[in-house]
Every structure is written in C-alpha cells, then in structure tokens.
Amino acid sequence: MTPTPKTEAGKAGLEAILTDPSGTLIGLDFDGTLAPIVEDPAAARAHPAVAGTLARLRARVGDIVIITGRPGQDLVGGLPVLGHYGLEQWADGELHAPPEHPGVEVARKALAAMELPPGVRVEDKGHSVAVHTRQAADPAGALRALDGPLRELAHANGLAAEPGRFVLELRPPGMDKGVALRAYVERTGSRSVLYVGDDLGDLKAFDAVEELRAAGIPGVTVASSSDEVTELAARADLVVAGPDGVVDLLASLCERIASGAA
Numbered sequence: 116m117t118p119t120p121k122t123e124a125g126k127a128g129l130e131a132i133l134t135d136p137s138g139t140l141i142g143l144d145f146d147g148t149l150a151p152i153v154e155d156p157a158a159a160r161a162h163p164a165v166a167g168t169l170a171r172l173r174a175r176v177g178d179i180v181i182i183t184g185r186p187g188q189d190l191v192g193g194l195p196v197l198g199h200y201g202l203e204q205w206a207d208g209e210l211h212a213p214p215e216h217p218g219v220e221v222a223r224k225a226l227a228a229m230e231l232p233p234g235v236r237v238e239d240k241g242h243s244v245a246v247h248t249r250q251a252a253d254p255a256g257a258l259r260a261l262d263g264p265l266r267e268l269a270h271a272n273g274l275a276a277e278p279g280r281f282v283l284e285l286r287p288p289g290m291d292k293g294v295a296l297r298a299y300v301e302r303t304g305s306r307s308v309l310y311v312g313d314d315l316g317d318l319k320a321f322d323a324v325e326e327l328r329a330a331g332i333p334g335v336t337v338a339s340s341s342d343e344v345t346e347l348a349a350r351a352d353l354v355v356a357g358p359d360g361v362v363d364l365l366a367s368l369c370e371r372i373a374s375g376a377a
C-alpha cells in the first residue's frame with residue numbers, strides 16, 4: 116500500500132501522479148536512498164530490488180532520473196544520471212560535463228600533503244574531492260575537527276564546501292540538485308514530480324519541488340530517513356525507512372499506477 120503523505124501539498128502531488136503518471140518525473144538520490152550506506156564509498160551498491168522496481172516503474176511514468184553527488188558516468192539500471200549534483204548533465208543521449216575547476220587540483224594536492232586523522236579517507240571524484248570520516252574512530256568528532264580547515268581550503272580556491280553524511284566535499288560552486296531537478300523538469304515538460312533523498316544536498320531538490328508546486332506543478336518530497344540526518348524527514352511530505360522503504364514505496368507506486376487507482 117502506498118503511504119499517505121502527511122501534508123496537503125504532498126497528497127495533491129501524489130494524486131496528480133496517480134492521475135497522470137505519464138507526465139511524472141521521478142527524481143532519485145543514490146547513496147542512502149537507492150543504496151544502503153556502507154563504510155567504504157567504493158563498496159556501495161544499489162539495493163537488490165532497485166533495478167527490477169525501477170524497470171517496472173520506468174514503463175509507467177514519464178521519466179526517471181538519478182541526481183547524485185557521485186560522478187555521473189555510471190548508469191543505474193540504464194537510467195539517466197545527473198552526476199556531481201547536476202554538474203554533469205545528461206542530454207540527447209550523452210553526458211556533458213564542464214572542464215575541471217582549477218581549484219580542485221589545488222585542493223587535491225593540499226589534501227595529499229595534510230596529515231589526516233586515522234580512518235579519514237579522501238575520495239577523488241575528478242570534479243571534486245570528498246573527505247570521509249565514517250571510518251575514523253570518532254566520525255563526528257573527526258568531521259568537526261576538519262570542518263574549519265576544509266572550508267578554508269574550499270574558500271581559498273573558489274570551491275563550495277558540501278556537507279553530507281560523515282563527509283565534507285570540496286566541489287565547484289554554482290550547481291546543486293535543485294537547479295538540476297528544475298532544469299530536468301523543464302526539459303522533459305513534466306507535469307508532476309516526486310523526489311526522494313536522504314542527505315543535506317537533497318534539501319535543494321526539496322526546495323525545487325516546493326518552488327515547482329508554487330508554479331503549478333504538483334509534487335511530493337520523500338525522505339529516506341536515517342538517524343544521521345534528520346532535516347529531510349522534518350521537511351518531507353512523506354518519510355520512508357531508508358532504501359528498504361524507498362523500494363517499497365516505488366513498488367507500491369508502480370502497482371497503484373498499474374491498477375489505474377487515482
């Protein structure tokens with residue numbers, strides 16, 4: 116059964132999706148939403164039911180897009196991916212990306228020269244560098260201690276500091292998941308939108324859904340909840356329990372659309 120949104124705007128958004136699914140864009144975050152959180156970023160994999168569920172859903176809605184902080188070259192179940200918070204954009208069957216921001220190379224070198232606490236890992240993503248503290252003995256303490264120096268490094272090199280789940284990422288400014296989602300809605304001519312996310316970077320996509328609603332495009336914000344980040348659940352129209360809950364929600368949406376139930 117599809118859970119009922121807790122807000123009136125969310126209920127109206129879900130109703131619009133069920134009434135006109137071919138006009139719907141489903142926007143999905145990856146880590147913590149489609150993929151359970153794991154210690155090592157390189158070991159993250161989509162929930163085993165994601166590929167099948169999205170394949171079925173794809174046949175029933177207008178569009179599905181993954182919007183992630185990760186690089187966008189990987190496809191999840193053949194779906195378009197907007198990588199690096201939308202910096203890498205999918206258009207006409209090709210992935211487009213700007214040249215690397217010069218500040219990233221400076222930050223990369225500075226991080227290589229820094230003595231980082233044990234367990235702190237640097238993920239080099241090409242267009243950005245992310246400093247992860249999940250594997251430190253005290254992940255929250257390590258992140259707090261690094262926050263100031265990393266923000267200074269970002270600022271000194273014209274980069275934005277993007278906080279996330281036990282991570283602070285130094286990345287080019289000027290793009291976020293909200294800008295990416297709005298542009299994708301415009302490009303696809305979507306008439307409704309549902310966005311699911313779990314981390315602070317997804318709040319911009321929630322902003323975008325709310326702005327789209329104000330402009331007459333109904334939508335639903337969904338939080339894939341965790342104890343690590345509570346801001347999304349506090350704001351979302353609908354809260355589900357992590358990737359298991361996301362898969363259940365998408366599967367139930369699929370069934371309701373297939374049964375023609377508005």
Ligand SMILES: O=P(O)(O)OC[C@H]1O[C@H](O[C@H]2O[C@H](CO)[C@@H](O)[C@H](O)[C@H]2O)[C@H](O)[C@@H](O)[C@@H]1O
Pocket residue numbers: 144145146147151152153154155156157159182183184185238240245247249279280281282284314316
């Ligand atoms: O926008 P997303 O798809 O959610 O990507 C955000 C960041 O996710 C990854 O880090 C997070 O997941 C890791 C694997 O579960 C976890 O170890 C880490 O603590 C999380 O912060 C990814 O590594 C980052 O590059 C993404 O920006």
